[in-house]
Amino acid sequence: MDNTIATAIVMNAGSLLIAQMGTMDQPGNQTSNAATNATLTETANEKAETHNVTINNFAFSPQTLTIKKADTVVWTNLETVPHIVISYGEISGATKLKSPKLSQEQTYTYVFNESGKFPYRCDIHPAMKGTIIVKTGKKNRDNVYIKELLRHLAVSGQSLNFTEQLLSCNRFLQKIDIA
Secondary structure (H helix, E strand, C coil): CCHHHHHHHHHHHHHHHHHHHHHHHCCCCCCCCHHHHHHHHHCCCCCCCCCEEEEECCCECCCCEEEECEEEEEEEEECCCCCCCCCCCCCCCCCCCCCCCCCCCCEEEECCCCCCEEEEECCCCCCEEEEEEEEEHHHHHHHHHHHHHHHHHHHHHHCCHHHHHHHHHHHHHHHCCCC
16 A cells, blocks of 8 residues: 555544544543444445446447456346347456347346456457456455554554554554555
């Protein structure tokens, strides 16, 4: 992770700590680190998404689609002419696309569980081509760092003032070699 991202993590942690300290100063209103940890972890987790590719006018749209691992792509044939989605060329890993013949309004769904570049075409109309690019999910790796930082804050944060918490975060990030 580069210094920009590490700095952003520390600044976001600092913002959360400021927000947390603001609620702690109010009588009878104390926010726990566990609640903050749960909220941030939920926000930081990437969820698999579904992406749509339409088949219309003898073309795939979008022609190139970039997604992340575990995302789903749904091809929908909007034409009266049938189409078959099939892998071609140099393909990363074991991912092989092969839809049945898709009539109008029929769909083909595929979950991409490995990263790489996946060119495909229509088996009936070979000039129709598209590419799915699956990224490894750098955010997923960064989320691990954020979770570790939050875990660190939950353990040390209760007894430290704001400045000490930020310094502690910085030391922690240096310890795991991302600051």
